[in-house]
Amino acid sequence: xxxxxxxxxxxxxxxxxxxxxxxxxxxxxxxxxxxxxxxxxxxxxxxxxxxxxxxxxxxxxxxxxxxxxxxxxxxxxxxxxxxxxxxxxxxxxxxxxxxxxxxxxxxxxxxxxxxxxxxxxxxxxxxxxxxxxxxxxxxxxxxxxxxxxxxxxxxxxxxxxxxxxxxxxxxxxxxxxxxxxxxxxxxxxxxxxxxxxxxxxxxxxxxxxxxxxxxxxxxxxxxxxxxxxxxxxxxxxxxxxxxxxxxxxxxxxxxxxxxxxxxxxxxxxxxxxxxxxxxxxxxxxxxxxxxxxxxxxxxxxxxxxxxxxxxxxxxxxxxxxxxxxxxxxxxxxxxxxxxxxxxxxxxxxxxxxxxxxxxxxxxxxxxxxxxxxxxxxxxxxxxxxxxxxxxxxxxxxxxxxxxxxxxxxxxxxxxxxxxxxxxxxxxxxxxxxxxxxxxxxxxxxxxxxxxxxxxxxxxxxxxxxxxxxxxxxxxxxxxxxxxxxxxxxxxxxxxxxxxxxxxxxxxxxxxxxxxxxxxxxxxxxxxxxxxxxxxxxxxxxxxxxxxxxxxxxxxxxxxxxxxxxxxxxxxxxxxxxxxxxxxxxxxxxxxxxxxxxxxxxxxxxxxxxxxxxxxxxxxxxxxxxxxxxxxxxxxxxxxxxxxxxxxxxxxxxxx
Numbered sequence: 320x321x322x323x324x325x326x327x328x329x330x331x332x333x334x335x336x337x338x339x340x341x342x343x344x345x346x347x348x349x350x351x352x353x354x355x356x357x358x359x360x361x362x363x364x365x366x367x368x369x370x371x372x373x374x375x376x377x378x379x380x381x382x383x384x385x386x387x388x389x390x391x392x393x394x395x396x397x398x399x400x401x402x403x404x405x406x407x408x409x410x411x412x413x414x415x416x417x418x419x420x421x422x423x424x425x426x427x428x429x430x431x432x433x434x435x436x437x438x439x440x441x442x443x444x445x446x447x448x449x450x451x452x453x454x455x456x457x458x459x460x461x462x463x464x465x466x467x468x469x470x471x472x473x474x475x476x477x478x479x480x481x482x483x484x485x486x487x488x489x490x491x492x493x494x495x496x497x498x499x500x501x502x503x504x505x506x507x508x509x510x511x512x513x514x515x516x517x518x519x520x521x522x523x524x525x526x527x528x529x530x531x532x533x534x535x536x537x538x539x540x541x542x543x544x545x546x547x548x549x550x551x552x553x554x555x556x557x558x559x560x561x562x563x564x565x566x567x568x569x570x571x572x573x574x575x576x577x578x579x580x581x582x583x584x585x586x587x588x589x590x591x592x593x594x595x596x597x598x599x600x601x602x603x604x605x606x607x608x609x610x611x612x613x614x615x616x617x618x619x620x621x622x623x624x625x626x627x628x629x630x631x632x633x634x635x636x637x638x639x640x641x642x643x644x645x646x647x648x649x650x651x652x653x654x655x656x657x658x659x660x661x662x663x664x665x666x667x668x669x670x671x672x673x674x675x676x677x678x679x680x681x682x683x684x685x686x687x688x689x690x691x692x693x694x695x696x697x698x699x700x701x702x703x704x705x706x707x708x709x710x711x712x713x714x715x716x717x718x719x720x721x722x723x724x725x726x727x728x729x730x731x732x733x734x735x736x737x738x739x740x741x742x743x744x745x746x747x748x749x750x751x752x753x754x755x756x757x758x759x760x761x762x763x764x765x766x767x768x769x770x771x772x773x774x775x776x777x778x779x780x781x782x783x784x785x786x787x788x789x790x791x792x793x794x795x796x797x798x799x800x801x802x803x804x805x806x807x808x809x810x811x812x813x814x815x816x817x818x819x820x821x822x823x824x825x826x827x828x829x830x831x832x833x834x835x836x837x838x839x840x841x842x843x844x845x846x847x848x849x850x851x852x853x854x855x856x857x858x859x860x861x862x863x864x865x866x867x868x869x870x871x872x873x874x875x876x877x878x879x880x881x882x883x884x885x886x887x888x889x890x891x892x893x894x895x896x897x898x899x900x901x902x903x904x905x906x907x908x909x910x911x912x913x914x915x916x917x918x919x920x921x922x923x924x925x926x927x928x929x930x931x932x933x934x935x936x937x938x939x940x941x942x943x944x945x946x947x948x949x950x951x952x953x954x955x956x957x958x959x960x961x962x963x964x965x966x967x968x969x970x971x972x973x974x
Contacts, residue, residue, distance in 0.1 A: 321387060321394065322346070322357045328390040331361075334604040337669060338619075339612040340530055343392070344424030345438045347402060356400035356438055358384065360422065361605060362576035363391020364413035370395060371419075372406030372435070379409040379417075390605075391576075405435040407570070412577015421527060421570045423581075423609065428515040430534040434527065434570035437534075441620050444543040448550035448622060455555075455624065455676045460702060461742065464839035465787035466829055467557060468505040468795075469748055470496065471512065471522065472536055475792055477807040485807070489532075489541035493548035500554055503795065503822075504829030507555035509627060511749060513542070514561070517568055519804055522749070523559065524629060525566040525596060529613050532621075546622050555624035557680065558617055562610045562662075563630040564596040573597050581606050587647045588656075591633065593640040601634070601658035611666050618674040625678035625702070632684045634659040660699070667693075667700025678702040680744065691742040706743040706786055709734040714751060717777040720764045721859065721882040728856035731780065735853075739844040743786040747794060752802045760797040760821075769883055771797060771817045772960035775824050775905040776879050779962035782828045783865060783877035785841045785848055796822035827903055831964065835902075836867040837875045843868055851876065851892055852947045858882065860957070862891050862947070874967035875902065880957050889957035892947030897968030898938040899953050905962045907935065939965075 323342050330336035346357045358370045368384045374397065375381035384393040400406075410418040421428060425436030472492055477485030487495070500508055512523010515531040523533070532542040546556050565581070567573045572581040582597035583589030589598050600606045617623040633639045638646040638654045649657050670679055681690050681701040686708070692698025716730040752758050763770035763777075774797060782788060793808040796818050800809060812818040832838045840847040851862040859881040867873040876899070878891060893899065939953045946952035957963075 322348075322396070323359050323387060323392055323394055328387065328392060331392075331605055331608055332390050334608040334611070334665065336608055337612055337615050337673060339608055340424055340426075340616045340620075344422055344426065344530065345406065345436065347400075347438060347440050348396075350396040350398070353398040354401070355396055355398040356404070357394065357396050358406070358408075358422075359392055359394040360384070360408050360420075360424075361390070361392050362408070362410055362580070364578040364580065365391075365393070365410045365576040366413065367411035368393040368576075369409045370397065370406055371409045372400070372404055374400050374404050374406070377407075384408075400438060402438050402440050404438045405429055405433075406438065407435050410576050412574075414574075414577035416577060418575070418577060419570065420575060423572060423575070424530050425528060426530055427539050428528045428531045428534055431517050431519075434517065434568070436528070436531070439531075439539050441539055441543075444540045444547075446543070446547055446622065448547050451550035451553075452622065452676075458676070459842075460678060461842040462840075464506060464833045465703075465744070466505045466832060467507045467509050467744070467787070467789040468500050468503070469509045469511065469746075469789055469791045471749065471792065471802075471804060472510060473519065474802070474804050474807055476810070484535070486535050489537040489545040490548075492536065493545040497549055497552040497554055501552055503826050504833060505554070506833070507557055507624065508549065509557035509559065509625075509789065511559050513558055517566075517570075521566075522804060524561050525564075525568075526561050527566065527568055527571040529609075530616055543621060550622065556622075557625040557627055557678075558623050559629055560614065560617070560626040561629045562599060562613075562666075563628075563633045564591055564594060564598055566596050581609070585647065587641075587645055588637065591640055592645060598633075601656065601662040607662050607665065610662070611669055614666060614670060614679075615673060618670075618677045623677065625680055627680040627682060627705075628701070629682055631663075631681045631690075631699075632687070634663070635683075635687055636685075663699045663701075664694040671700070681705065682746075683707070689741075702742065703744050703787060704741045705746045705748075705789075706734070706738075706741075707746070708737075709743070709784070709786070710746055710751070713745075713777070713781065714747075714762065717773065717881070718762045718764065721884075724859040724881055725856045728854075728859065731861060732850075732853045734784070735848065735850070738785045738848070739841070742841070744789050745781055745784060745786040746789040747781070747791060748789060749791045749802055752791060752794065752798075754801075756801060758798045758801050759794045760799060761801070765883065767817070769960065771821060772883075772906065773881070775821060776881060776960050776962040778825060778828060779877065779903075779905055779964070780861065780879045782832050782838065783863065783875075783879075783964070785865075787839075787841070788829075788832065790825070795825040824905060831902060835865075835873070835875055835966075836870055837865040837873045840865070840867040840873075851949070858884070858886065860886070860889075872967055872969045876965040876967065877962070878957065878965070879962040880960060883959040885959050886957040888954050890946050890952050890954040892945070892949030893941050893951045893953055893967070894949055895968065896941050896943065896951055898940055899968065900938045900966045901935070902964040902966050904935075905960070906958045 371377045384395040408420045422436040426439035427437040479485040514526045515528025583600045681704045684707040689698035690704045712730040763773040846868040849864040862878045941951040
């Protein structure tokens with residue numbers, strides 16, 4: 320009796336087998352009363368296929384596979400093969416050559432430089448995160464705060480007593496990372512490059528094992544423990560997912576059965592000239608099924624909370640990274656990849672139906688419209704989109720010498736013209752701190768003290784701006800060096816007051832972002848945001864309100880001074896009388912105000928600035944005098960590079 324049924328093949332051929340990973344690949348089981356392993360692989364162009372492994376001395380003649388009618392699936396049962404056995408498929412290809420391929424549906428692979436698949440049983444782990452999953456089903460992702468800590472597990476921390484690469488196991492990483500992330504106040508971690516990949520320097524974006532967590536950090540059950548542990552400690556897990564392209568490695572999907580199978584046959588569609596990789600054939604039902612089932616697999620078997628879909632723009636545009644003559648227009652003579660668009664529609668619809676609480680996040684770097692609208696409304700169906708336009712403008716602005724900021728004021732105001740056109744995440748990701756781009760700290764102009772102060776004000780603007788937040792590891796404590804996968808973050812920097820001060824400040828921002836509804840009330844659009852003064856270009860100061868329209872008195876006033884100039888008796892308009900309370904200042908510890916209503920210098924890294932701020936009262940009364948077009952004003956000394964968050968007076972209930 321065939322393990323892969325006629326109905327399985329029927330669904331696969333129509334891109335409707337959403338649990339295909341339970342049939343293709345390697346599955347321990349019994350046949351004829353004997354324990355062993357079922358193997359099944361899709362290779363329609365192959366002349367002959369056999370499974371080879373450490374159980375048959377890698378002999379292509381030892382275990383031939385049988386081709387099933389219709390669809391090109393080959394299968395066999397091998398007695399005596401158990402978990403952890405290593406294997407590959409030997410394929411006599413359509414090109415007359417022999418191909419030794421890892422299993423496209425393999426649940427595990429050996430540690431690089433090995434490229435064999437490994438038999439794994441994913442049913443053994445006893446999950447303990449049911450309360451998390453139940454709460455996730457009920458949560459409103461558009462109304463709740465989302466702050467993401469982007470992590471490369473291989474370089475977050477290293478311990479060379481463990482192995483020659485210094486890699487943490489998933490289990491140890493879970494415990495240390497969960498403690499750190501929870502203390503800092505992040506809601507989610509986003510993991511770079513978990514699906515198996517042969518080259519460390521690809522960071523996991525050139526995948527050879529789409530169904531296999533990388534062996535660098537342990538076994539599949541170890542990764543299950545990682546996700547489970549995060550969930551039991553209140554932290555969501557986002558995986559980077561790469562359906563845009565795959566590498567040409569001989570063990571992988573490229574030319575899988577001696578002919579283009581997973582990729583477009585025409586190199587003008589099937590290859591990325593810039594990346595040297597293959598492009599999935601989104602017009603092929605079986606290829607689409609492979610990818611959609613893979614997205615569901617991570618949600619089903621590993622309880623993942625979101626997939627961040629990498630390089631979406633490269634999928635949408637036929638001419639992405641290509642010059643004239645290197646691409647083929649669609650049937651309408653346009654550069655849109657209609658098959659990729661349909662694939663994304665299908666993906667988002669199925670995820671919404673079968674895993675509705677799992678988010679899809681698009682890294683889409685162009686102005687493609689309605690990325691986060693539903694397919695039935697003309698959109699692509701993503702939950703959130705990285706706001707790459709905002710990120711580019713933001714970084715270009717904060718890098719500028721203060722002398723030139725006044726002529727670039729619009730770089731920070733322009734983003735508000737489209738801030739609610741999509742459901743956005745504001746990303747300061749790994750891509751912004753590599754390849755000679757410098758770390759966030761080293762992007763900042765000026766003397767060392769100014770760099771730290773400027774960075775804190777930049778982060779204040781980011782956390783005040785509409786959109787969920789994402790910050791790459793190390794930037795929360797002002798890492799000096801730009802990131803490389805080859806070394807650990809420079810945790811020793813936390814012995815330095817300046818770096819520790821930035822870390823503590825980011826921690827306060829994260830906790831305020833979660834605590835204050837006004838700061839994460841993005842689902843209410845422009846009801847949740849209001850400029851107070853967006854035209855103060857000469858002084859490079861921005862002031863704006865965040866507010867929850869359903870919570871009177873929730874308003875938070877945010878002021879950012881992006882120059883080293885002190886603004887004595889700085890005035891800003893407010894709407895009503897009352898006492899306005901300082902929630903946060905980037906140059907003083909407002910949590911340490913004494914009982915007499917004044918702050919003291921708590922040893923901030925920006926000591927001179929903090930000392931200057933020492934006499935500021937914790938709250939300021941408004942005077943009835945017009946300012947910024949508003950009927951009242953408050954005034955105080957705004958220090959060099961200072962940013963503040965000020966809470967509006969509470970609404971008094973009438974008796």
